[in-house]
Amino acid sequence: MGINFRKVSYTHAKRSPLAHKVVNDITFSIPDGQFVAVMGPSGSGKSTLGQLAAGLLHPDTGTVSVDNIPRNNRKSRSDFLNKVTYVSQYPEHQLIEETVFRDIRYGLRRMKYNDQEITVKVKEAMENVGLGFEQYKDRSPFQLSGGEKKRVVLAGAMILEPKILILDEPTVGLDPLTRMKFLALLTLLQRTRLMTIVFITHNLQDALEHADRLVILNHGQLIYDLKITEIRCVLEDPDIPLSSTPLLRLQKELESFFRGKIDPELVQEYKLLTFISDRLMRT
Numbered sequence: 001m002g003i004n005f006r007k008v009s010y011t012h013a014k015r016s017p018l019a020h021k022v023v024n025d026i027t028f029s030i031p032d033g034q035f036v037a038v039m040g041p042s043g044s045g046k047s048t049l050g051q052l053a054a055g056l057l058h059p060d061t062g063t064v065s066v067d068n069i070p071r072n073n074r075k076s077r078s079d080f081l082n083k084v085t086y087v088s089q090y091p092e093h094q095l096i097e098e099t100v101f102r103d104i105r106y107g108l109r110r111m112k113y114n115d116q117e118i119t120v121k122v123k124e125a126m127e128n129v130g131l132g133f134e135q136y137k138d139r140s141p142f143q144l145s146g147g148e149k150k151r152v153v154l155a156g157a158m159i160l161e162p163k164i165l166i167l168d169e170p171t172v173g174l175d176p177l178t179r180m181k182f183l184a185l186l187t188l189l190q191r192t193r194l195m196t197i198v199f200i201t202h203n204l205q206d207a208l209e210h211a212d213r214l215v216i217l218n219h220g221q222l223i224y225d226l227k228i229t230e231i232r233c234v235l236e237d238p239d240i241p242l243s244s245t246p247l248l249r250l251q252k253e254l255e256s257f258f259r260g261k262i263d264p265e266l267v268q269e270y271k272l273l274t275f276i277s278d279r280l281m282r283t
């Protein structure tokens with residue numbers, strides 16, 4: 001199940017002199033519950049790939065399906081769209097209501113929640129992205145800063161608890177603490193609710209610390225598809241001038257204490273943290 005791309009191509013501005021193929025013959029799958037980081041140079045087609053995965057764009061050739069439901073089937077399109085939530089890198093494209101509260105609850109309107117339940121959910125979603133409920137609920141989302149707008153949109157996406165969450169550069173504009181908390185929340189959602197996360201980013205450290213897999217695009221083609229554990233070996237090669245992330249440095253430190261006991265899989269943050277807490281409990 002999960003997301004499936006089969007020989008997918010997409011051209012923006014078709015039938016115009018500016019037409020160019022932005023996604024070129026991509027085939028790949030994302031299983032349920034995987035956290036995939038998508039990286040690549042500016043203009044390489046990451047957002048377009050994200051919008052194709054979310055069903056917002058229709059491929060020129062090839063098929064995109066979610067849980068075996070194809071995007072191009074009229075009858076099943078709403079089933080496809082209900083499974084996926086996309087958060088644009090431009091939050092103003094997704095703000096619609098007059099207050100923060102109403103904007104965040106917008107997606108819940110067709111679900112069967114009473115007012116009290118909605119308030120609890122909105123409050124929790126706002127707190128998860130560092131927006132104080134009382135401070136922000138009645139403000140206009142259009143009069144917030146860029147980072148605050150982004151947090152409103154993220155809260156509105158996460159409140160829906162979609163099966164698949166596609167985030168286009170979600171941490172840009174967030175302060176470091178909110179960014180860390182937000183990424184930890186994503187990891188928690190992935191683990192506890194088996195949410196599939198597609199995380200488009202320019203931040204290698206975020207990808208290394210939170211994703212299971214890194215997909216790299218260039219000129220609309222998928223040029224690398226790597227497990228994060230494989231990348232770690234490269235980062236540790238002294239001949240390659242890449243500095244290790246804090247997580248990798250911490251792991252190295254631990255290896256000196258627990259020689260031979262650190263599994264390479266522990267590079268995934270939650271596993272490393274579980275390992276550390278287990279050890280602390282026993283000492």
Ligand SMILES: Nc1ncnc2c1ncn2[C@@H]1O[C@H](COP(=O)(O)OP(=O)(O)OP(=O)(O)O)[C@@H](O)[C@H]1O
Pocket residue numbers: 012013022040041042043044045046047048049
């Ligand atoms: N609506 C559009 N009409 C025409 N061209 C577009 C449109 N949207 C994107 N493009 C072009 O398609 C190419 C890929 O854009 P896309 O936004 O997918 O790249 P990206 O990898 O996400 O870039 P960035 O990292 O800068 O956000 C770019 O050359 C862009 O100019």
